């Protein structure tokens with residue numbers, strides 16, 4: 001398991017050790033002991049989520065202002081461009097974003113701690129997106145940051161206008177968003 005900090009150091013790319021053989025492959029997608037040893041992070045995940053989306057669907061950018069969630073995200077079918085935005089007012093990288101391609105092929109995971117908005121754009125025909133969260137879903141506390149806020153200037157690799165939920169169409173711009181201390 002290899003852990004690589006991104007341009008925003010608290011955001012980590014995690015690459016599992018994959019054991020291939022003539023049958024296919026095996027890897028531990030999560031091992032609490034190894035994760036803690038390699039990342040130094042002591043988190044407890046309470047919920048596993050799984051969503052499936054078609055090409056050009058963009059989900060996000062979501063966060064819970066109360067009961068915030070750390071997220072360990074990965075893709076098991078297809079490929080997505082995954083984005084996390086730093087919403088920690090006290091952070092030197094406040095308002096900055098990191099994007100990375102997660103795919104069934106590269107088996108990469110992204111650790112997104114509390115304090116970030118998260119979203120992804122589906123690049124393949126379909127993508128199945130799995131993630132562990134460190135807190136339970138609390139819709140009353142969920143907020144949506146506008147995916148194409150010009151102040152964020154996220155370089156989504158879009159070919160055409162993405163397909164968004166009604167909620168995501170009316171996200172809040174960073175300048176007006178509730179953020180973390």
Ligand SMILES: Cc1cn([C@H]2C[C@H](O)[C@@H](COP(=O)(O)OP(=O)(O)O[C@H]3O[C@@H](C)C(=O)[C@@H](O)[C@H]3O)O2)c(=O)[nH]c1=O
Nearest residue numbers: 049051059060061062063071118119120136137138165
């Ligand atoms: C997120 C979530 C949704 N739901 C339900 C609510 C709703 O009926 C249906 C779809 O919810 P949404 O439209 O919010 O699903 P979605 O747009 O996939 O929301 C997710 O987007 C990604 C980018 C994230 O970062 C996640 O934290 C989450 O916000 O699933 C749950 O029951 N539990 C959950 O944890």
